[in-house]
Structure formats: structure tokens, C-alpha cells
Amino acid sequence: MLAELSGNVFSDDRWIFEIKWDGYRAVAEVKDGKVNLHSRNNISFNEKYFSIVETLKLFDMDIILDGEVVVVDDFGKASFQLLQTYGKSGKGKLAYYVFDILYLDGYDLTNLSLIKRKEILKKIIPGDLVNIKYSDHIVRDGESFFKVAEQRGLEGILAKRADSKYLPGKRSKDWLKLKTKKRQEAIICGFTEPKGSRNKFGSLVLGVYDEGDLVYIGQAGTGFTDNDLKDIYSLLKPLITDNPSFKKKIETNAPVTWVTPKYICDVEFSEWTEDGLMRQPAFIGLREDKNIEDVIKEDSGEDESNDDVIMNKNSLDKETKIDGKKLKLTNLKKVYFPGEGYAKGDVIEYYRSVAKYILPYLKGRPESLNRHPNGIDGESFYQKDIKDLPPDWVKTEMIYSEHNEKEINYLVCNDEATLIYLANLGCIEINPWFSRVENLDNPDYLVIDLDPEDISFDKVVESALAVKEILDVAGAKSYCKTSGATGLHIYVPLNAQYDYEVARNFAYIIAQFAYKKVPGFTSLKRSPSKRQKKVYLDYLQNRPGQTLAAPYSIRPRPGAPVATPLKWEEVKIGLDPNRFTIKNTLERLKENGDIFKNVLGKGIDIAKCISKLEAFAKKKM
Incomplete structure (x- = not known):
């Protein structure tokens, strides 16, 4: 979970305040006595901070902790410079300050309030450990605490809502950074x-990402030791390139040697200029705990509203035309995701941005509408029969429902205008049938839905790999995608060659084989009470009228997660499904394209597949 930068120091009974440690953010995973200490971007710290790892091995429990690795100087102050040189100099005291706990002995704690998580955390960290410390907090009085941080020369403080849930990988206004000095992470671009007497280089040319492009923010020419100059130059020399990192030409005080962007540094500066450049930036140190894609301009937003938007919802008029069709868009600033501040306009703009990728999975298919007109915390309802609701340009299809003993008028989403119409109705997620109106009884694919019940996501991954192994046989x-919630969906293309019953029976066969492969943590029983701490291999989804969130659909859950197609090599232990969100899906699509498109392509031959499985079963006997 990540904090927003804020320029407003405050006091509030609903908030707690912690020291902002000047070090490397680190997650510690302890399982069966084995430790994995790593950065947010999964760089291992096990070797580098071996002494912390050894202490973590003393914990007789399975836990996941979140904290900061720091080096404390003789005055008890965390020093980023000492942390940079600790491996060589050994100066200072290395410590892991833990401020959160996410998991404890089979229990996911992320949905507990922060204050409850910290109560648990304080109980499990012994007070006598030399290099693992509980990061304490104060309640309410942020203003006095900030003054103390300023007086002691600390980087700043963190303000956190006491009732906040933990949102892995998400930036939320429930956590705020209040800095005593202006600091900025920056990508070294040249x-x-x-x-004069300076060796190696004069200054570093720095940039940040802005809407997918690198933009120039200034040069840092001070703050370097002789060793810094030597070490940084040795890192940059192999990366020298003729290609500038920035699209726009920049003005510098000397010719630039460009490098392929790879390394990140911290700089301190006095203020931002009107041109968006740092004034008097000084180098503090290199960062090893961040991805360059995450480096953006930090702005406290002192002169801005509290609307935390990822896209420009003001660019959407209340009346707009899409493909020549007029839509009236309403309540664009209504907050749909309170934890992140995402509004209805953000949801609409997201679907506009991914329309060409999601529409192939919607065209010709009846939709079951899951409407959240007041966002994810408001009341929601399902709607299949849209009656006379939509404008005449929206395609609908009358389908007889045996269950309801009447015809239902389903909406069919064939174009971008209809997709945005759905989003404007409050359809945060998009739920199409498996089959199309011209062939309602024959699905284009079958799905095995891996649905965990009080068990870790790693077991969902293991279950998915077991299913894939059987399908490979x-x-x-x-093809695999995240559900956008707690599970995974495995799709097998059928190209409408078989009816739902045949598809479901084949899915059942696959599920049986997979269950026999990993019976310890999977189940074929539908009732949640009969599959506690199991992953349900749900083959029953394959029936007429059943829907799942479409590929690239948002899910109405905290963090605004997206049901995201995965490459099979991504489906491995440690996969975090919550990292795929409304904020980064478009960039992923631009980089990878639609890796799921073959789901709508050539279908399998079920008879041949069953023959191969029969042969496989005989060999196993």
C-alpha cells in the first residue's frame, strides 16, 4: 500500500501518525522458517541484509510484514546515505522497522482496520530484538508530531486513517506523506x-513518467561523494546510447551523454519552477526498491481539490457523441471507489481507453448488468431485463427464460457507445454470456473458475498450474486471467462447436483430473461450508445465461482491480492479482497487446482431447 503526498499537516482523532523512515521499503515473508525479504518490485534483500533475515527466522509463525530497512546513525536518526554505503563501510546500525502486518498463520489480515493490525503486530514483535523494531505511532496530534520531526531533521511523518484496510500495491488517500523537506524520486536519463576537478560526470539528467512518457525535471550536480561519482559512472557507462530519453528537446548547461533509463535516485530540492523543473536539486542516493515505471512527479496538491483521478473526467462533456451516437453522461464526479477517490468519470474514461480490447469479448453477447449507481460502497443490483430503458441505437435481444417463464430483453454490447452507456448506468463491471445471440446454446469457450475459500492465493496459482498440466496432456x-477478485479463470476455446452440456462435461473431466493431482487443497464441492481452506474447481459456470467479468473489466472492489489476462509464465508463486488495476491496465495493453485473443479463435477437438486423457489415465494405472 502506498501513500499520497500531502502538503497539509493536521490533527484528527480518526488518524494515527508515524515516523517516515528514510530507507528502503521492504516486505518480509516468513513461511515454514524460510524468509523472503524483498522490495516492492521483488528485488531480494536476503543477501544484502542477511542479519535481518537471520532474526526473522526466529519467528515461529507464518507472517507477512511491511516495513522499512534503515541504517541509524549515532544520534538515532535514520540516514539514507549510511544505508547506501552500509555494505562497504558497516557504519551505523541496520534495522528493519515494521509498521504493518498483512498475514498471520493462515489468516489474511488486510481487511482488518490498521489500528487492529498494529495491535496484532505489536504483540508478535519482541521488544528485545536488536535489528527488528515495531514502528510505533501517536494518535490524533499530527501537528505537534510534525514539528518534532522538523526539529530532529527527519524526512517527515506518515498520516494514516486508523480504520483503513490494507490495499496491496495501491496508492490511497488513507495514507498520506507529510515531508519536512522537498524530496523527489527521479530516473537517471543521462x-x-x-x-574543473570533478571526475566522471558533472550532473545527472533526471526525468519522471507522465502519462507514459518520460519528461525532464532538471539536473542534479551536487551531493555526490567521490565514491558516488565513481560508482554511478560505472553503472551508467554500459547504458550509454545515442537515443535521448525525452520526446521534447531539453536545455541543459552542458552537452548530455544519454543512457538507457534503468536507475532511480533520490534528490532534495528547494521548489518546483513554473516550467516544472526542480530548483537546486541535490543528489541523496540511489534507490533499489522501486520500478522506474512507478516514478512520477510527486505533488502535494496543496492548491488542488481532493479529487484523486487517474484520467481527466472533465474532458467528458455531459453530452457527448461516440460513433455518431449521442449520450448524456451524468454525475461524472460521483466517487465510485472511496479508498482511491476514483469517480464515475474515471470508470467511463477507462472503458473508452480500452474499448478496442474489451469489445471483441462483448460483441453479440447478452449482458447481465451489475449496477452500482452509488459506487462500490453503495447498494447494487443485477438487471437482466432492460425493457424500454435504452436508446433505440442500443441492440437488444429477446431471450426466453425457462426459470422466469417469460421472455427477457437482454442488452447486447456491440460498440463503444453501448459500452459507455453501460458504464454510465453504473455498470462498473461488464458481464457477458459465454455464447452469442446467433448461437445461444453453443459457448465460444469453456471456463474453469478457481474460487478460493479461506486459503492463500499461492494455492490458487498451484491449482491453476495443475489444471493447465491436465489440459496440456x-x-x-x-488461457488464464485474474478474476479481478480472489481467484483465477482458465479459458479453453471452443469456437461454438459444442453445446453447454458437452462443454460442462469436459470441464468436469478436467476438474476431476486436476483434483486428483492436488487433492490436499482443491475441492469439487460447491457449498463453501464443505470446502473450507480449499480452492473450488468450479466447472458448473458452463451453462446458458451464466456470466463472468469480461477480460479487461473493472471489478467493484477496493483498489479498482481489473480482470486481467496473464501469460502462463506470470502464473507463479508470489503472483499478486491486486496489482492489475484501472491505473495500469492500459499501459500493459499497449506493451503486450491482447494476449487473450486466441480464446475467440480456433476451438479444441473435445473427442481427441478425451482420447488423450484416457491414454494418460491408463499409463498412470
Whole structure:
């Protein structure tokens, strides 16, 4: 979980306040006595901070902790410079300050309030450990605490809502950074020639990401030791390139040697200029705990509203035309995701941005509408029969429902205008049938839905790999996506060659084989009470009228997660499904394209697949 930068120091009974440690953010996972200490971008710290790992091994429990690795100087102050050189100099005291706990002995704690999580955390961290410390807090009085931080020369403080849930990988206004000095993470994009007695380079040319593009924010020419100059130059030399990192030409005080962007540094500066450049930036140190894609301009937003938007909802008029069709868009600033501040306009703009990717999975298919007109915390309802609700340009299809003993008028989403119409109705997620109106009884694919019940996501991953192994034996191509919630969906293309019953029976066969492969943590029983601490291999989804969230659909859950197609090599232990969100899906699509498109392609031959499985079963006997 990540904090927003804020310029407003405050006091509030609903908030707690902690020291903002000046170090490397680190997650510690302890399982069966084995430790994995790593950065947010999964760089291992096990070797580098071996002494902390050894202490973590003393914990006789399975836990996941969140904290900061720091080096404390002789005055008890965390020093980022000492942390940078600790491996060589050994100066200072290395410590892991833990401020949160996410998991304890089989229990996911992320949905507990922060104050409850910290109560649990304080109980499990012994007070006599030399290099693992509980990061304490104060309640309410942020203003006095901030003054103390300023007086002691600390980087700043963190303000956190006491009732906040933990949102892995998400930036939320429930956590706020209040800095005593202006600091900025920056990507090293080049360097200038040294002048006078300076060796190696004169200054670092720095940038940040803005809407997918690198933009120039200034040069840092001070703050370097002789060792810094030498070490940084040795890192940058192999990355020298003729290609500038920025689209726009920049003005510098000396010619630039460009490098391929790879490394991140921290800089301190006095203020932002009107041109968006740092004034008097000084180098503090390199960062090893961040991805360059995460480095953006930090702005406290002192002169801005509290609307935390990821897209420009003001660019959407209340009346707009899409493909020549007029839509009236309403309540664009209504907050749909309170934890992140995302509004209805953000949801609409997201679907506009991914329309060409999601529409192939919607065209010709009846939709079951899951409407959240007041956001994810408001009342929601399902709607299949839209009656006379939509404008005449929206396609609908009358389908007889045996269950309701009447015809239902389903909406069919064939174009971008209809997709945005759905979003404007409050359909945060999009739920199409498996089959199309011209062939309602024959699905285009079958799905095995991996649905965990009080068990870790790693077990969902293991279950998915077991299903894939069986499908590979059968010679059936398969494709995996996150559910956007707690599970995974495995799709097998059928190209409407078989009816739902045949598809469901084949899915059942696959599920049986997979269950026999990993019976310890999977189940074929539908009732949640009969599959506690199991992953349900749900093959029953394959029936007429059943829906799942479409690929690239948002889910109405905290964090605004997206049901995201995965490459099979991504489906491995440690996969975090919550990292795929409304904020980064478009960038992923631009990079990878639609990796799920073959789901709508050539279908498998079920008879041949069953023959291969029968042969496989005989060999196993």
C-alpha cells in the first residue's frame, strides 16, 4: 500500500501518525522458517541484509510484514546515505522497522482496520530484538508530531486513517506523506561532462513518467561523494546510447551523454519552477526498491481539490457523441471507489481507453448488468431485463427464460457507445454470456473458475498450474486471467462447436483430473461450508445465461482491480492479482497487446482431447 503526498499537516482523532523512515521499503515473508525479504518490485534483500533475515527466522509463525530497512546513525536518526554505503563501510546500525502486518498463520489480515493490525503486530514483535523494531505511532496530534520531526531533521511523518484496510500495491488517500523537506524520486536519463576537478560526470539528467512518457525535471550536480561519482559512472557507462530519453528537446548547461533509463535516485530540492523543473536539486542516493515505471512527479496538491483521478473526467462533456451516437453522461464526479477517490468519470474514461480490447469479448453477447449507481460502497443490483430503458441505437435481444417463464430483453454490447452507456448506468463491471445471440446454446469457450475459500492465493496459482498440466496432456490450449477478485479463470476455446452440456462435461473431466493431482487443497464441492481452506474447481459456470467479468473489466472492489489476462509464465508463486488495476491496465495493453485473443479463435477437438486423457489415465494405472 502506498501513500499520497500531502502538503497539509493536521490533527484528527480518526488518524494515527508515524515516523517516515528514510530507507528502503521492504516486505518480509516468513513461511515454514524460510524468509523472503524483498522490495516492492521483488528485488531480494536476503543477501544484502542477511542479519535481518537471520532474526526473522526466529519467528515461529507464518507472517507477512511491511516495513522499512534503515541504517541509524549515532544520534538515532535514520540516514539514507549510511544505508547506501552500509555494505562497504558497516557504519551505523541496520534495522528493519515494521509498521504493518498483512498475514498471520493462515489468516489474511488486510481487511482488518490498521489500528487492529498494529495491535496484532505489536504483540508478535519482541521488544528485545536488536535489528527488528515495531514502528510505533501517536494518535490524533499530527501537528505537534510534525514539528518534532522538523526539529530532529527527519524526512517527515506518515498520516494514516486508523480504520483503513490494507490495499496491496495501491496508492490511497488513507495514507498520506507529510515531508519536512522537498524530496523527489527521479530516473537517471543521462549525464553531463565534468568540469574543473570533478571526475566522471558533472550532473545527472533526471526525468519522471507522465502519462507514459518520460519528461525532464532538471539536473542534479551536487551531493555526490567521490565514491558516488565513481560508482554511478560505472553503472551508467554500459547504458550509454545515442537515443535521448525525452520526446521534447531539453536545455541543459552542458552537452548530455544519454543512457538507457534503468536507475532511480533520490534528490532534495528547494521548489518546483513554473516550467516544472526542480530548483537546486541535490543528489541523496540511489534507490533499489522501486520500478522506474512507478516514478512520477510527486505533488502535494496543496492548491488542488481532493479529487484523486487517474484520467481527466472533465474532458467528458455531459453530452457527448461516440460513433455518431449521442449520450448524456451524468454525475461524472460521483466517487465510485472511496479508498482511491476514483469517480464515475474515471470508470467511463477507462472503458473508452480500452474499448478496442474489451469489445471483441462483448460483441453479440447478452449482458447481465451489475449496477452500482452509488459506487462500490453503495447498494447494487443485477438487471437482466432492460425493457424500454435504452436508446433505440442500443441492440437488444429477446431471450426466453425457462426459470422466469417469460421472455427477457437482454442488452447486447456491440460498440463503444453501448459500452459507455453501460458504464454510465453504473455498470462498473461488464458481464457477458459465454455464447452469442446467433448461437445461444453453443459457448465460444469453456471456463474453469478457481474460487478460493479461506486459503492463500499461492494455492490458487498451484491449482491453476495443475489444471493447465491436465489440459496440456489433453492437447487443449488454455488461457488464464485474474478474476479481478480472489481467484483465477482458465479459458479453453471452443469456437461454438459444442453445446453447454458437452462443454460442462469436459470441464468436469478436467476438474476431476486436476483434483486428483492436488487433492490436499482443491475441492469439487460447491457449498463453501464443505470446502473450507480449499480452492473450488468450479466447472458448473458452463451453462446458458451464466456470466463472468469480461477480460479487461473493472471489478467493484477496493483498489479498482481489473480482470486481467496473464501469460502462463506470470502464473507463479508470489503472483499478486491486486496489482492489475484501472491505473495500469492500459499501459500493459499497449506493451503486450491482447494476449487473450486466441480464446475467440480456433476451438479444441473435445473427442481427441478425451482420447488423450484416457491414454494418460491408463499409463498412470
